[in-house]
Amino acid sequence: MSDVVRLINASKSDFEKMSPMDLKEAIFKSEGRVVCGQHLLFAGNGLVRGVTNTEVMFAWGADMVMLNTFDLDDLNNNPGLQGLSFKELKQRCNRPIGVYLGCPKQGTEDESKKVIYRREGMACTEEHVRKCIEMGADFIVLGGNPGSGTSIEDVIRCTKEIKDKYGDKVFLWAGKWEDGINEKVLGDPLAEYDCKDVIKRLIDAGADCIDLPCPGSRPGITVEDIRSLVQFIHAYKKGTLAMCFLNCSVEGADVDTVRSIALMMKETGADIHAIGDGGFGGCTSPENIHQLSVTLKGKMYTYFRMASVNK
Numbered sequence: 001m002s003d004v005v006r007l008i009n010a011s012k013s014d015f016e017k018m019s020p021m022d023l024k025e026a027i028f029k030s031e032g033r034v035v036c037g038q039h040l041l042f043a044g045n046g047l048v049r050g051v052t053n054t055e056v057m058f059a060w061g062a063d064m065v066m067l068n069t070f071d072l073d074d075l076n077n078n079p080g081l082q083g084l085s086f087k088e089l090k091q092r093c094n095r096p097i098g099v100y101l102g103c104p105k106q107g108t109e110d111e112s113k114k115v116i117y118r119r120e121g122m123a124c125t126e127e128h129v130r131k132c133i134e135m136g137a138d139f140i141v142l143g144g145n146p147g148s149g150t151s152i153e154d155v156i157r158c159t160k161e162i163k164d165k166y167g168d169k170v171f172l173w174a175g176k177w178e179d180g181i182n183e184k185v186l187g188d189p190l191a192e193y194d195c196k197d198v199i200k201r202l203i204d205a206g207a208d209c210i211d212l213p214c215p216g217s218r219p220g221i222t223v224e225d226i227r228s229l230v231q232f233i234h235a236y237k238k239g240t241l242a243m244c245f246l247n248c249s250v251e252g253a254d255v256d257t258v259r260s261i262a263l264m265m266k267e268t269g270a271d272i273h274a275i276g277d278g279g280f281g282g283c284t285s286p287e288n289i290h291q292l293s294v295t296l297k298g299k300m301y302t303y304f305r306m307a308s309v310n311k
Helices: 020-029 053-059 086-093 126-135 152-169 195-205 223-236 255-268 286-307
Strands: 034-040 064-068 097-102 140-143 172-175 209-213 241-246 272-275
Touching (some): 020 152, 020 241, 034 286, 053 086, 053 286, 086 097, 126 152, 140 152, 140 209, 152 172, 152 195, 172 241, 195 209, 255 272
Parallel strands (some): 034 064, 034 272, 064 097, 097 140, 172 209, 209 241
């Protein structure tokens, strides 16, 4: 282990020195207390005039934020950034910010069907990965938004292509926690594939963190379903992280529901606990971010995260 500080203790001066693999180590050292918010950029300017949802989530206790529906072809087509560049957003937040890239299964999308955002703008392509790295994205998340036709095989392929080219220059998360219609998500007991074999293939392809759904939000998935996968992830390759994702629109529920689910997420043993963007204006309510943070890491570390933006 290096002298990298735990993410839950880190602030601006620490983040400025972190490489992608330092960030990975900082999360590992935090022992399952890292909270990641999600910001849906196409959904509008956000909850509060003059500040982005990303800033709001950090202010309420998130340690990291991933940007969903980032249009990398047209950087002016990202309403949630309120005219900021990615670099300017990072300068405001002084926190790790990543980009979610979709891996849609080719040939499954009905081109005649109107979509509400430009799926091609956030697709996992060589050009988009390069742009993310050049912009300074702290991590890249691979998956597939609902209705995109995501296939596990596409995620594995994209994972290998990225890590073969960039290696440790990119902190890469990969897996499947949503879009479970045509192919079940990881951990679903009805999945027609061996979830542990898929995880093994993702890790062998180079994934630094495996994306999983969380119990209590994704239908039919229990703590034991996810805990067994997290244990396999941690045992198969030491240092590989697990991310547990609270979504399926339950992220827009009340704080008592979020509190209950957060405790189940903790029981899975996951390293990162993410919460989706389902709500109003492109993110969950600030109260739910705060509750997730308090439940997972207590008030002291939550208040530190809220107050240490320029430390």
